[in-house]
Amino acid sequence: MSAEGWVQRLAAEVVASGPALVTSTPGYYLRMLRALLTLLLGLLLASCGGGRSRPAVDAAPPAASRPAGTSGLHSQLQGTWELVSFETFPAAGPAERKLASGRLTFDQFANIAVHAELDPAQPGVAPPRTTFLDFRAKATLSSAGAVSYVGTEQLTPAERMAPEAVGPSEWARLEIEGETLRLSAIGDGGTRLGTLTFRKVG
Secondary structure: OOOOHHHHHHHHHHHHOOHHHHHHOHHHHHHHHHHHHHHHHHHHHHHHOOOOOOOOOOOOOOOOOOOOOOOOHHHHHHHHEEEEEEEOOOOOOOOOOEEEEEEEEEOOOOEEEEEEOOOOOOOOOEEEEEEEEEEEEEEEEEEOOOOEEEEEEEEEOOHHHHOOOOOOHEEEEEEEEEEEEEEEEEEEHEEEEEEEEEOOOO
């Protein structure tokens, strides 16, 4: 018999028995009342909780949004890189290697920061204008190695930038081979203006 049926049966017995139960068998009457109240309480709890669905406690959390252009290159680029060489490619003549130092950092949120400056002791450098690249921005990468920047912030004042420095947007090509990173400046027609080579240090 269902819980509702038991409630109805007990209620009917109480009504039918009337005052006789009170005077003759008060203990039986109290037991019936307790049973009736217990069943009513059970029905009330069931009606409140029966229609609810339990939230899944073991469901995986939603994946964090990833920056645009996320790819294998994005994961490879994360970390800290130390500049080990700088080459320029004049329109006429062979490539020129210049002494330079610097660092590149890239995090999981695609924040990139690059600083590079020429060795002031080498010929042709006029201190304090030794910095030729110093910015931070949000980077967008493609699987082909193209990189673009949003919200670029130039960190070194113009009066301290090397005369031959080009803007951050020109440094638009990335290549990674193991622990070696090459960031190249690309000019009109796709010509390579310069390449920074970094080694991963962290």
